Amino acid sequence: MEMTDFELTSNSQSNLAIPTNFKSTLPPRKRAKTKEEKEQRRIERILRNRRAAHQSREKKRLHLQYLERKCSLLENLLNSVNLEKLADHKDVLTYSHDAFVASLDEYRDFQSTRGASLDTRASSHSSSDTFTPSPLNCTMEPATLSPKSMRDSASDQETSWELQMFKTENVPESTTLPAVDNNNLFDAVASPLADPLCDDIAGNSLPFDNSIDLDNWRNPAVITMTRKLQ
Amino acid sequence: MEMTDFELTSNSQSNLAIPTNFKSTLPPRKRAKTKEEKEQRRIERILRNRRAAHQSREKKRLHLQYLERKCSLLENLLNSVNLEKLADHKDVLTYSHDAFVASLDEYRDFQSTRGASLDTRASSHSSSDTFTPSPLNCTMEPATLSPKSMRDSASDQETSWELQMFKTENVPESTTLPAVDNNNLFDAVASPLADPLCDDIAGNSLPFDNSIDLDNWRNPAVITMTRKLQ
DNA sequence: TGGTCTGACGTCACCGAT
C-alpha cells in the first residue's frame, strides 16, 4: 500500500496526544508547486482535520448532554402541573384552549408511539470499584448546587435532589462504600424498565404519579424519575 | 504493509454495501488452532463489527432525533401556557407553589447559562432520512475544547463510578426509603444510594465544597434521579 | 482556490454476557 508513509505513521491507531501545536512551515497562501510541498500540505491538513474532528465530537457530545438535561428539566416542570385542570383555565393559556390541547395531544402521541428505546444493558461498568463523590458540574450555577444550600435550607419543604453518577478514574479501594453494589443497583434499575421509554410504567405498574424516563442510550443509562411523596 | 489483504480489501474507504449476510464457515465454539482459522475468525469479527458499528450509529442518530423532537414538543407545550399566572393557580399545581417555581427557575437558569443557541443551519444534505442535529453553540471555555485529558491516558483504562449530588435539600428522616424492593423501582434505586450518601454527608466525608475539575472528555454516563416531595 | 466543519465510515479497545 505504501501510503506515502511520510510521517503520518498512524494509520489506524489512537495516536493520543493530539497535535495541538504544529506550525506550518509553508507560506499560507501560495500554490504548492513541488511534490514535496503538496505532500506537506496534505499532511498538515490531515493533522488539522484530526483535531477538528475531535472538537466536533466533543461539541456533539455536549449537545447531547444539553438535550438530555433540557428534556429532564422540561419534564419536571410539566409534571409539576396538572395538565387536565390546566386545560380549563383559559386565563393561563397563552393561546386558545384548542391550541393547548393540540400541543398536549401531540406530545402525548409522540410519547406513546415513539419507541425510542434502546437496549437495556445499562452496563454497570466496573463491578467492584468505588463511589467517589465529587462535584462535577458544568451546567449548574454554583449557587444552585451549592452544598450549603442542601444542608441548611430547611426552610423549604420541597425537597428535590439529583444524583449523578459518572465515570472517572479509579481511586483507592479504601474509600469504597461497601454497602453499595453497583451491579445490583443497575440491575434493579434496569430490569423493571426492560421495555421502552417507560412512560407507561409511571402509569400503571409503579406507584408513581409522575414520570420515569429511562434513557437507554447513554452508557450506562440515564434515569430520571420524579415522585411525589405524600 | 501488506495487511494480510486476505479479503479485507477495505482499509480506509466507505465500502458501502454492508455485509449483512455472511456465514461463518467455522464451528462456533471451538478454539481456533490454525493460523488460518485465527485469521478467518479475525476477519469475520471485523465484518461483524463493521455492521454493529453501523447499527450503533443509526441507533444513536435516532435517539438524537428523538430527543430533539421531544424537546421541541415540550417547549411548544410550555409556550402555550402563561407560566407567571400559572404559578398563582395552586389548584393546577401538582405539588406546592414553591416546587413549581423551583422547577421553573431551574429550567430558566439552565436555559440562560447554557448558550442553547442552535444555529438551525438548514442542511442541504437532505437525504430524507438523515437528520442534521443542529450544532449547538455551547458556551464553553477554550480549555474545555482543548483535548486535555488525552494526556493522562495512563490511567484511563480503569474507571470507576463517581456519585454526585446537586441541587438537593434535606430529606426528612421519616421518609427514609426502606429496603430494596424489586417491585418498587424508586426504592430500589434510591435506597442503596441514599443511605450511604446521607451517611457520608453527615460524616462530612464528601468534599462537596471543593470543585474538582470537570472532565469534559469522558462521557459522564449519568444516572440522574429527581425526587420531589411535598 | 485555500480553509474549516461535520456526517459517515471502518477500526480498535474495552466491557459485560454467554
Place this chain on the structure above:
DNA sequence: ATCGGTGACGTCAGACCA
C-alpha cells in the same frame, strides 16, 4: 474464549466560507 455493543479515534467526502 468468544461475541455483540459501543466509545473513541482517524480518515475521507462534501458542504460551506474566505
